Amino acid sequence: xxxxxxxxxxxxxxxxxxxxxxxxxxxxxxxxxxxxxxxxxxxxxxxxxxxxxxxxxxxxxxxxxxxxxxxxxxxxxxxxxxxxxxxxxxxxxxxxxxxxxxxxxxxxxxxxxxxxxxxxxxxxxxxxxxxxxxxxxxxxxxxxxxxxxxxxxxxxxxxxxxxxxxxxxxxxxxxxxxxxxxxxxxxxxxxxxxxxxxxxxxxxxxxxxxxxxxxxxxxxxxxxxxxxxxxxxxxxxxxxxxxxxxxxxxxxxxxxxxxxxxxxxxxxxxxxxxxxxxxxxxxxxxxxxxxxxxxxxxxxxxxxxxxxxxxxxxxxxxxxxxxxxxxxxxxxxxxxxxxxxxxxxxxxxxxxxxxxxxxxxxxxxxxxxxxxxxxxxxxxxxxxxxxxxxxxxxxxxxxxxxxxx
Amino acid sequence: xxxxxxxxxxxxxxxxxxxxxxxxxxxxxxxxxxxxxxxxxxxxxxxxxxxxxxxxxxxxxxxxxxxxxxxxxxxxxxxxxxxxxxxxxxxxxxxxxxxxxxxxxxxxxxxxxxxxxxxxxxxxxxxxxxxxxxxxxxxxxxxxxxxxxxxxxxxxxxxxxxxxxxxxxxxxxxxxxxxxxxxxxxxxxxxxxxxxxxxxxxxxxxxxxxxxxxxxxxxxxxxxxxxxxxxxxxxxxxxxxxxxxxxxxxxxxxxxxxxxxxxxxxxxxxxxxxxxxxxxxxxxxxxxxxxxxxxxxxxxxxxxxxxxxxxxxxxxxxxxxxxxxxxxxxxxxxxxxxxxxxxxxxxxxxxxxxxxxxxxxxxxxxxxxxxxxxxxxxxxxxxxxxxxxxxxxxxxxxxxxxxxxxxxxxxxxxxxxxxxxxxxxxxxxxxxxxxxxxxxxxxxxxxxxxxxxxxxxxxxxxxxxxxxxxxxxxxxxxxxxxxxxxxxxxxxxxxxxxxxxxxxxxxxxxxxxxxxxxxxxxxxxxxxxxx
Numbered sequence: 001x002x003x004x005x006x007x008x009x010x011x012x013x014x015x016x017x018x019x020x021x022x023x024x025x026x027x028x029x030x031x032x033x034x035x036x037x038x039x040x041x042x043x044x045x046x047x048x049x050x051x052x053x054x055x056x057x058x059x060x061x062x063x064x065x066x067x068x069x070x071x072x073x074x075x076x077x078x079x080x081x082x083x084x085x086x087x088x089x090x091x092x093x094x095x096x097x098x099x100x101x102x103x104x105x106x107x108x109x110x111x112x113x114x115x116x117x118x119x120x121x122x123x124x125x126x127x128x129x130x131x132x133x134x135x136x137x138x139x140x141x142x143x144x145x146x147x148x149x150x151x152x153x154x155x156x157x158x159x160x161x162x163x164x165x166x167x168x169x170x171x172x173x174x175x176x177x178x179x180x181x182x183x184x185x186x187x188x189x190x191x192x193x194x195x196x197x198x199x200x201x202x203x204x205x206x207x208x209x210x211x212x213x214x215x216x217x218x219x220x221x222x223x224x225x226x227x228x229x230x231x232x233x234x235x236x237x238x239x240x241x242x243x244x245x246x247x248x249x250x251x252x253x254x255x256x257x258x259x260x261x262x263x264x265x266x267x268x269x270x271x272x273x274x275x276x277x278x279x280x281x282x283x284x285x286x287x288x289x290x291x292x293x294x295x296x297x298x299x300x301x302x303x304x305x306x307x308x309x310x311x312x313x314x315x316x317x318x319x320x321x322x323x324x325x326x327x328x329x330x331x332x333x334x335x336x337x338x339x340x341x342x343x344x345x346x347x348x349x350x351x352x353x354x355x356x357x358x359x360x361x362x363x364x365x366x367x368x369x370x371x372x373x374x375x376x377x378x379x380x381x382x383x384x385x386x387x388x389x390x391x392x393x394x395x396x397x398x399x400x401x402x403x404x405x
Numbered sequence: 406x407x408x409x410x411x412x413x414x415x416x417x418x419x420x421x422x423x424x425x426x427x428x429x430x431x432x433x434x435x436x437x438x439x440x441x442x443x444x445x446x447x448x449x450x451x452x453x454x455x456x457x458x459x460x461x462x463x464x465x466x467x468x469x470x471x472x473x474x475x476x477x478x479x480x481x482x483x484x485x486x487x488x489x490x491x492x493x494x495x496x497x498x499x500x501x502x503x504x505x506x507x508x509x510x511x512x513x514x515x516x517x518x519x520x521x522x523x524x525x526x527x528x529x530x531x532x533x534x535x536x537x538x539x540x541x542x543x544x545x546x547x548x549x550x551x552x553x554x555x556x557x558x559x560x561x562x563x564x565x566x567x568x569x570x571x572x573x574x575x576x577x578x579x580x581x582x583x584x585x586x587x588x589x590x591x592x593x594x595x596x597x598x599x600x601x602x603x604x605x606x607x608x609x610x611x612x613x614x615x616x617x618x619x620x621x622x623x624x625x626x627x628x629x630x631x632x633x634x635x636x637x638x639x640x641x642x643x644x645x646x647x648x649x650x651x652x653x654x655x656x657x658x659x660x661x662x663x664x665x666x667x668x669x670x671x672x673x674x675x676x677x678x679x680x681x682x683x684x685x686x687x688x689x690x691x692x693x694x695x696x697x698x699x700x701x702x703x704x705x706x707x708x709x710x711x712x713x714x715x716x717x718x719x720x721x722x723x724x725x726x727x728x729x730x731x732x733x734x735x736x737x738x739x740x741x742x743x744x745x746x747x748x749x750x751x752x753x754x755x756x757x758x759x760x761x762x763x764x765x766x767x768x769x770x771x772x773x774x775x776x777x778x779x780x781x782x783x784x785x786x787x788x789x790x791x792x793x794x795x796x797x798x799x800x801x802x803x804x805x806x807x808x809x810x811x812x813x814x815x816x817x818x819x820x821x822x823x824x825x826x827x828x829x830x831x832x833x834x835x836x837x838x839x840x841x842x843x844x845x846x847x848x849x850x851x852x853x854x855x856x857x858x859x860x861x862x863x864x865x866x867x868x869x870x871x872x873x874x875x876x877x878x879x880x881x882x883x884x885x886x887x888x889x890x891x892x893x894x895x896x897x898x899x900x901x902x903x904x905x906x907x908x909x910x911x912x913x914x915x916x917x918x919x920x921x922x923x924x925x926x927x928x929x930x931x932x933x934x935x936x
Binding site for chain 2: 030042045046048049050053055059060061062235236237238239243245246247248249250251252253259263266270273274277295296346347348350353354355358362365366369370373376377380381384392394400401402403404405
């Protein structure tokens, strides 16, 4: 039975408040799995301190947040804990409304996965700005589902402005809105192009406005290389749960640019094939895109994982077609437990080296890829059964097995 | 632990183009033919026995040359001034140059303040400051340094500088300082001054074999036979301030020449040996000064300003740099300027900067901070802090250690990375008033920075360099890492590719191998296949 929303909110607030007041808050804020150079709270405070000293925060290489974050926290720096708690709760409420409108069956168990997910709790207690990014993405999805194209474009622009990767969510948003307006996705239809143009105009217009606003905030374009150049060129090799850091720490200089391009294209590359395959199912496409971004982005953290994992209850009806769920959940749990252990062994004890931590990173990412591809397989299989029936028979009448060919 | 550092200060001003009229040109050319500018060379050696039984020897060689490298007329005739340095100065329009090579750490609390000359403050826009903490100083550095002297290492005080004894010491530092000085008080003409200094501290136990008896032969394995013929003055000063009646140590051969000078706010008395006088060398034609200790009492004047620096914290992720500054003056407080240049791979967090004196917060009156850019420039922190009397001021700042690319690590990466010393400059209030008249007669070491202000003297002290460990990747693994990571990306690509390009079909069962071969043969024969 689904717990009432208010109970979940109260429990979540209590857990977070207790952790904020304990000594674990400082410990969690330093963990590399939870914060990255892009969204650490320590760096936000450092940027504000540099601004107080009269130095541009972007003149050094320690601050990589957007100017709107500076503007926001200039007023809210003393209420940081409340800000992050509120953003966490609002993401949850948004996702709750979202999932209620999306869930196919009436069996809506554990709709509250976002707030009580330990990854989200860690991310909130560490005051990582990933929580704010997640809230914006959640608002974008909600406004798309509620068929509000303008708000959807604005939130998507804001989300792209924060970290470049959500630009791939344009495709599912457009597909969903077209579907709801009964415009077929066909290049020969004028209304298709007309709607596409409208959405692109709204999206690019809001993005342009936000970028110009950021320019006027600090009076210079310094933030463009500091934020977007940093995300794309990955100069900081601080260990995290992603694949980039060790790869580029050990890369031969000659091939660095090539592999950088390969890895960055890898994130954007699945948009078009997935959109073509899933053009009838834009909501699943959003989930797939979010998952691909969270796994293959340059500085992932557990907060990004929490976002796409909160969507899993929507496809609880796919459970009968999932093949590897037990293996995947065991590996994810084991890796989450091993990350801090091997980090301690490498950095503090000195009895392990970086390879141990790197191995767990690899395993964690393989598990995530398996999870996502498993859900995709289950989705496609269910679609096939919806078309051809659940119990299939071969020509001779015996029970058939389905394979991908 | 031996620390080595190599420090350079260069001040460059872009040379201005000077137009000359024809008459002036002719006058200058005629003038050049008649007499070349005057140059003057002086050498001196100061020996100060230290309270701990060690002995501190400081050589200073000064060449003063009335010429101007900046005016545009090429200087071609070099006499006492080394040509290699003159060409560098004129080519790059260098205004001031200070290079020093140091090995070892100066223990201020045991040895007192060094005579290290401190360069005066210049126009900050043209000041370039560099430090190389990991470089090793060896004979290869000493030999060209000796070659810059007019007499080389053949005559004068430079014969004492033999590398096997010099490098077997607790501390040695050789330096070159070039700057323009005013000829008179109105500064109508300037001449170029080149000072070469060599400071060395010999340890009681390593070089002295435990006996509190020092002689020129024991320190340098040489004795002096003559002064440099090109020197206008060649003197040896022995610091006898702590020995007014000869009760602490005995000095042979005895000398009646005495000199007094105020050095670093302290009035010191020196016995002087003039090497230009023939009777200094005695009947043996060689001078071997001998200092024999009789008693080991007496205390040393504690320096008023002392600084230390260390890294705190554990693990390879974060750390803290602590700089401690001690002000031992009983009632006066004075401001100090702290300059810190921290490499980029230690990411400083300036919001964690705290300055405390006597347990209370001490806000600096001026902070200039330039954050680092990865792989381009280091952090630069400059602060003006007021040190309260008789107190310890602690400056702490937290940092995070970066993981570098595998090619950016030095050989033996687990040795650690050096962080250059921080520089503390201060005007320390003096206990003794300084006599600013009669600058010509004073020893060289006290005339480097003629202080007009009678109640304070300028001092620049350097803290020890730090050694910090960074997390390292596994250097044997580049190929493996590339393969494994690309495999994971390929797993993702492969799964998604399969799901995107293939569709579900009902599987037709595969007949057994024997049946399949039979079917193939049947097809060849033209016979219908089996079921």
